[in-house]
Amino acid sequence: MAASCHCFVAGLLLLFSGVLSFPVGQEKRDATTCGYQSCHATKPTMLNVHLVPHTHDDVGWLKTVDQYFYGDRNNIQHAGVQYILDSVVDQLLKNPDRRFIYVETGFFYRWWKQQSSSMQQTVKQLVNQGRLEFVNGGWCMSDEATTHYSAVIDQMTIGLRFLNETFGICGRPRVAWHIDPFGHAREHASLFAQMGYDGFFFGRLDYQDRARRMNAKEQELLWRASDSLTPPMADLFTGILPNGYNPPEGFCWDQLCTDDPIRDDTDLEDYNVDDVVQRFLHAAKTQALVYKTNHIIMTMGSDFQYENANLWYKNLDKLIRYVNDQQGNGSNVNVLYSTPSCYLQELHQANLTWPLKTDDFFPYADSAHSFWTGYFTSRPALKRYERISNSNLQSCNQLEVLGGPVSRKGLFGQGDSETLRKAMAVAQHHDAVSGTEKQHVANDYAKRLAKGWQHCQVLVSNSLASLTGSSAERIYCDYLNVSVCPLTESSSKFSLSVYNPLGRSVTWPVRLPVNGTAYAVTDAQGKPVDCQVLPVSRATQEVRRSRGFAKNELVFQVRAPPLGYSSYSVSLLQDGPPSSSPQHQAPTSIQNKFLQVTFDPDTGLLSGLSNLETKQTIKLSQNFYWYNGSNGNNVESLQTSGAYIFRPNSSTPVMVSSKARVEIFQNSVVQEVRQWFTPWVSQVVRLYADSKAVELEWTVGPVPVSDEQGKEVITRLDTSIKTAELFYTDSNGREVLQRKKDFRPTWQLKKTEPIAGNYYPINSRAFIKDDTDQLTVVTDRSQGGASISNGSLEIMLHRRLLHDDYRGVGEALNEWSELFPDGLVVRGRLLLSLEPPATAADAHRPLAQQVVSQPLLSFTDGDLNPNTRLEFSGLQASLPPAVHLLTLSQWDQESVLLRLEHQFQSWESKASSQPVTVNLQKLFSTLDVLGVSELNLSANQWKDEMKRYDWSPEKEEKPLLKTFEDPSVWEITLRPMEIRTFLLRVTFK
Numbered sequence: 008m009a010a011s012c013h014c015f016v017a018g019l020l021l022l023f024s025g026v027l028s029f030p031v032g033q034e035k036r037d038a039t040t041c042g043y044q045s046c047h048a049t050k051p052t053m054l055n056v057h058l059v060p061h062t063h064d065d066v067g068w069l070k071t072v073d074q075y076f077y078g079d080r081n082n083i084q085h086a087g088v089q090y091i092l093d094s095v096v097d098q099l100l101k102n103p104d105r106r107f108i109y110v111e112t113g114f115f116y117r118w119w120k121q122q123s124s125s126m127q128q129t130v131k132q133l134v135n136q137g138r139l140e141f142v143n144g145g146w147c148m149s150d151e152a153t154t155h156y157s158a159v160i161d162q163m164t165i166g167l168r169f170l171n172e173t174f175g176i177c178g179r180p181r182v183a184w185h186i187d188p189f190g191h192a193r194e195h196a197s198l199f200a201q202m203g204y205d206g207f208f209f210g211r212l213d214y215q216d217r218a219r220r221m222n223a224k225e226q227e228l229l230w231r232a233s234d235s236l237t238p239p240m241a242d243l244f245t246g247i248l249p250n251g252y253n254p255p256e257g258f259c260w261d262q263l264c265t266d267d268p269i270r271d272d273t274d275l276e277d278y279n280v281d282d283v284v285q286r287f288l289h290a291a292k293t294q295a296l297v298y299k300t301n302h303i304i305m306t307m308g309s310d311f312q313y314e315n316a317n318l319w320y321k322n323l324d325k326l327i328r329y330v331n332d333q334q335g336n337g338s339n340v341n342v343l344y345s346t347p348s349c350y351l352q353e354l355h356q357a358n359l360t361w362p363l364k365t366d367d368f369f370p371y372a373d374s375a376h377s378f379w380t381g382y383f384t385s386r387p388a389l390k391r392y393e394r395i396s397n398s399n400l401q402s403c404n405q406l407e408v409l410g411g412p413v414s415r416k417g418l419f420g421q422g423d424s425e426t427l428r429k430a431m432a433v434a435q436h437h438d439a440v441s442g443t444e445k446q447h448v449a450n451d452y453a454k455r456l457a458k459g460w461q462h463c464q465v466l467v468s469n470s471l472a473s474l475t476g477s478s479a480e481r482i483y484c485d486y487l488n489v490s491v492c493p494l495t496e497s498s499s500k501f502s503l504s505v506y507n508p509l510g511r512s513v514t515w516p517v518r519l520p521v522n523g524t525a526y527a528v529t530d531a532q533g534k535p536v537d538c539q540v541l542p543v544s545r546a547t548q549e550v551r552r553s554r555g556f557a558k559n560e561l562v563f564q565v566r567a568p569p570l571g572y573s574s575y576s577v578s579l580l581q582d583g584p585p586s587s588s589p590q591h592q593a594p595t596s597i598q599n600k601f602l603q604v605t606f607d608p609d610t611g612l613l614s615g616l617s618n619l620e621t622k623q624t625i626k627l628s629q630n631f632y633w634y635n636g637s638n639g640n641n642v643e644s645l646q647t648s649g650a651y652i653f654r655p656n657s658s659t660p661v662m663v664s665s666k667a668r669v670e671i672f673q674n675s676v677v678q679e680v681r682q683w684f685t686p687w688v689s690q691v692v693r694l695y696a697d698s699k700a701v702e703l704e705w706t707v708g709p710v711p712v713s714d715e716q717g718k719e720v721i722t723r724l725d726t727s728i729k730t731a732e733l734f735y736t737d738s739n740g741r742e743v744l745q746r747k748k749d750f751r752p753t754w755q756l757k758k759t760e761p762i763a764g765n766y767y768p769i770n771s772r773a774f775i776k777d778d779t780d781q782l783t784v785v786t787d788r789s790q791g792g793a794s795i796s797n798g799s800l801e802i803m804l805h806r807r808l809l810h811d812d813y814r815g816v817g818e819a820l821n822e823w824s825e826l827f828p829d830g831l832v833v834r835g836r837l838l839l840s841l842e843p844p845a846t847a848a849d850a851h852r853p854l855a856q857q858v859v860s861q862p863l864l865s866f867t868d869g870d871l872n873p874n875t876r877l878e879f880s881g882l883q884a885s886l887p888p889a890v891h892l893l894t895l896s897q898w899d900q901e902s903v904l905l906r907l908e909h910q911f912q913s914w915e916s917k918a919s920s921q922p923v924t925v926n927l928q929k930l931f932s933t934l935d936v937l938g939v940s941e942l943n944l945s946a947n948q949w950k951d952e953m954k955r956y957d958w959s960p961e962k963e964e965k966p967l968l969k970t971f972e973d974p975s976v977w978e979i980t981l982r983p984m985e986i987r988t989f990l991l992r993v994t995f996k
């Protein structure tokens with residue numbers, strides 16, 4: 008999206024009569040002089056201005072990704088990526104000095120496929136000569152607040168793989184480029200460092216932070232992005248661009264802009280060369296005041312610019328010529344075509360020290376009352392769908408490997424993982440999972456994910472048919488969260504297989520919609536499994552609407568082996584009315600062997616939580632509230648609450664209800680208290696027999712807006728924990744960062760928005776703690792959260808707003824659909840665990856992994872063939888507790904990509920924050936590993952060829968890269984927070 012919301016007058020055709028000639032081919036170029044070797048010479052005694060022609064092409068925002076590619080629906084926004092690439096290539100050929108960078112491989116790939124081989128050759132030559140350079144190079148430019156690291160790594164991997172396979176070494180980007188995302192995550196910086204980037208540039212940061220950094224010349228810095236990885240493994244040089252990502256004022260020469268062209272024929276009217284040169288010299292010198300070296304960068308382009316690249320290049324050619332002509336008159340400004348990597352090379356050669364940063368760039372505010380903290384929660388249903396799709400993709404990838412080639416083409420037809428992989432990559436875009444796109448575009452992202460999942464279903468069915476030896480048709484029930492599954496609702500005998508994508512076995516509760524009242528369930532060994540039948544709740548009946556009719560839910564716990572499946576058979580014993588009826592008197596407590604949850608008998612609300620093993624007890628009350636989104640008539644500022652921005656009209660949220668009506672169900676499998684607050688807010692507090700976490704299943708919506716008030720619904724946990732204004736949130740699902748109320752680690756915060764300015768992104772978990780107690784909340788999607796008063800943690804669940812927030816999307820965030828014409832209903836789960844701080848990570852790390860990589864359920868009707876293999880594990884043994892199997896996917900015919908991750912930070916756990924060694928040859932049960940090569944994190948460079956620029960922080964010894972020896976080729980050691988990426992050559996045993 009655009010950095011500002013100017014209205015450009017489009018389509019103004021400008022005619023030039025001035026003719027310039029260029030010294031073509033002034034230097035002989037090696038056939039492959041790309042990268043740093045292809046940079047233009049600079050002048051060490053002058054101020055060098057690096058002009059970077061670029062376009063910012065959103066992979067969907069106001070239009071869908073394909074509409075942007077084709078230039079369709081130009082009535083919404085004039086933008087056509089295919090024409091941009093056509094035009095830029097054309098213009099690059101006209102003058103070898105010209106440069107262009109391209110960023111979004113998802114678009115480039117679409118264009119490349121359609122080119123003739125001679126055009127492809129031409130483009131390869133431009134890339135080999137460094138005239139066209141890829142930066143960033145992921146499929147999209149990912150959002151940083153609401154993305155999970157596993158999906159970010161995947162989307163970078165497919166983009167960079169395409170570039171490497173198409174262009175080889177010259178296609179490898181040296182620079183990460185996140186010019187538009189709305190705040191910057193530390194984990195993203197850490198990932199970029201591990202992907203081999205030499206530096207990182209971005210455009211947006213808090214306006215107070217920027218002001219201070221400009222003053223102190225600290226807009227270029229060294230980001231130490233991990234507290235656990237040994238420096239400089241996660242060190243990333245970071246530069247903040249001067250004008251967001253736009254050109255300096257007055258120098259925008261795109262067809263979307265209205266600035267004066269350079270009129271350089273003295274015979275014609277309005278000759279303006281002197282004026283342009285003077286204005287440019289002034290802009291350059293002003294900018295140089297806030298940066299450290301005699302090099303500055305100017306981004307010459309913006310959203311979807313260069314569709315008619317001639318306009319830009321013709322004027323830039325002239326600008327360079329006329330500004331540099333002044334050197335003869337004593338000017339010391341030298342301007343040149345450049346790229347971010349050429350600029351970075353100069354900064355590196357300057358051999359300076361740089362300020363060190365160890366926190367992150369959240370939250371982002373562009374002015375006193377405009378905090379971009381709403382999008383942490385915007386479109387909560389899309390955010391959940393994206394997260395489930397990630398889980399399904401991981402299972403699909405793994406089953407493609409475990410099932411062998413028959414997975415792609417087998418009993419059930421042709422399946423693939425590629426469609427979902429690409430849909431997921433598109434969904435990581437900073438206007439996709441972020442929830443900041445128009446409604447029709449959000450629908451398109453969801454449709455792509457659904458289509459991808461259909462392709463994966465065929466693959467999964469083929470793979471499981473091969474692994475189980477059963478050809479029975481496999482059915483997937485995607486609406487189990489609202490108790491809809493036609494098969495289980497009607498069948499009197501069916502079986503369920505539970506595929507577990509994690510490297511250790513899991514126990515998982517299953518709830519299946521049924522119409523009988525008694526069932527028998529047996530596991531893979533034929534042993535009976537304790538199961539119970541409960542009536543479907545009123546809230547579930549309301550949210551499923553006409554999609555299903557089950558009266559009951561069959562509940563039992565399943566266990567699935569590491570990287571494998573286990574099967575359960577279910578038979579109906581009895582039809583008839585529900586056997587268990589609820590108690591309606593207010594409960595005082597529910598408990599299992601690990602936890603006790605207490606309730607206030609007068610209000611029906613939660614009142615306390617105890618860990619029975621550690622003998623910890625805290626007071627814990629929980630309720631639902633809403634902030635009233637500003638509608639633009641506030642005296643201090645006209646800023647509204649919208650898709651991006653959270654701006655409550657008052658700092659005191661409105662309580663939805665002071666009481667909940669309750670029903671309680673208690674049996675040997677689950678204890679649950681169903682709370683009903685109002686017609687649009689309900690919750691179930693659940694404790695399964697074997698769970699060390701309490702589940703809060705919330706259902707919110709349709710949020711009423713007939714009172715003309717936009718509502719931002721939160722749940723708040725108020726506890727007796729003494730938090731001293733601190734709380735903790737994860738960064739992209741990985742390392743945890745400390746947050747302090749009304750505080751920023753690197754500048755003196757002037758407080759303007761007491762609530763919105765304290766919101767932070769939560770990807771998978773947040774916690775509050777004191778010396779004895781830590782309460783961790785594991786979320787099932789990205790959400791915004793804050794700790795406004797001591798002992799309190801609030802999480803924003805749903806937003807329904809009536810106004811646009813003037814950041815370009817041009818719609819109010821007011822979600823509805825045909826099924827929900829009265830407004831979207833959203834359901835999700837929070838898992839709470841209470842542990843001593845010293846061991847809490849041992850509980851919440853695996854818990855969060857289970858929610859992120861959840862078991863994949865599939866069903867077959869009737870009796871199973873007696874030869875069916877009922878259980879399978881792809882691993883020889885469970886991985887050690889510290890190790891997470893992050894990626895297992897087919898790379899090419901004989902190799903698979905494997906990522907193993909140490910999932911603990913260095914300070915988190917006495918038991919688990921230790922180096923751990925894994926033997927790659929003893930990993931798989933059905934695969935022999937014949938060879939191994941290690942790669943960088945994004946799998947586009949061999950590890951032993953990975954050489955990054957070294958940068959020195961201020962006030963500190965330059966870190967020395969410690970290299971660790973693995974015990975052997977096959978035995979590899981992982982240290983806290985380390986991810987290691989391998990290409991394994993494998994065959995089936």
Ligand SMILES: *[C@@H]1O[C@H](CO)[C@@H](O)[C@H](O)[C@H]1NC(C)=O
Binds near residue numbers: 358
């Ligand atoms: C960089 O600066 C250090 C001192 O700060 C000096 O020792 C070193 O030689 C310099 N390197 C280069 C390449 O100029």
Ligand SMILES: *[C@@H]1O[C@H](CO)[C@@H](O)[C@H](O)[C@H]1NC(C)=O
Binds near residue numbers: 172942946947
């Ligand atoms: C990069 O692509 C080339 C072919 O262009 C291939 O030979 C090489 O193995 C690839 N590198 C990596 C790290 O995959």
Ligand SMILES: [Zn+2]
Binds near residue numbers: 008065
């Ligand atoms: Zn954008």
